[in-house]
């Protein structure tokens with residue numbers, strides 16, 4: 455009996471999630487199917503219910519439905535509650551719809567895979583959108599020393615930082631007010647999608663600093679090129695995508711796929 459899973463988004467044609475989960479299933483021998491569903495922007499709940507009634511067991515949720523999935527879930531994991539967003543839905547044995555978010559775990563696992571400085575690190579997080587919200591708690595748990603959230607709309611950075619202020623040294627500001635040096639700079643804006651570079655002051659990397667762009671592409675993004683010019687090591691977000699998928703697979707199947715072969719395969723396919 456094949457269990458059905460899917461990724462919901464709009465648009466969804468570009469999604470690599472079906473490729474990744476199908477490869478995980480082949481690797482682990484789990485009997486699942488995984489498809490991409492483009493739900494109407496205003497009707498995520500209707501689309502999910504239709505899928506569940508047709509035998510769907512769980513789903514990944516991407517832009518613009520992470521908040522709608524959060525609202526729909528009947529049981530939320532602590533990390534989903536902190537993030538205010540859900541990227542993984544699962545029908546539990548209790549018959550309830552469980553919501554979790556795996557983006558943050560995915561980022562931290564990928565950073566660890568690249569031997570990124572985390573314990574005691576001074577970290578700059580660019581952006582205050584959905585992706586940023588999901589990664590702050592896992593970064594703090596990984597033992598970073600301080601986190602600066604910088605955003606184009608400064609009030610969003612300040613508001614987001616204030617939500618985590620009790621949990622560590624977390625502050626918010628605008629791009630121009632960023633004061634380094636930082637051991638790790640993570641670009642969680644969508645600026646790279648349109649070839650933009652957040653207007654940061656000149657030298658912000660510490661020696662051995664690492665630049666991470668959540669976006670991935672065949673060529674380095676403008677942010678990663680800028681960072682390389684400053685002598686920073688640079689990593690894109692392909693590994694994060696694969697690691698967050700592996701964590702979702704684990705939530706659904708209690709089986710951990712080996713992500714290394716997928717890293718090589720998807721890199722070749724970019």
Ligand code: NDP
Nearest residue numbers: 581582583584585606607642643644645650668691694695
């Ligand atoms: P959101 O739309 O929720 O947030 C976008 C953020 O980018 C906001 O902070 C926004 O600032 C900022 N921004 C947008 N355009 C610009 C610009 N031209 N210059 C500076 N800042 C800008 O998006 P998400 O948080 O969901 O996603 C952000 C990025 O992360 C995307 O590129 C996405 O593809 C990537 N991502 C990658 C994942 C992976 O697995 N690799 C997982 C999740 C996301 P403002 O508040 O001022 O509007």
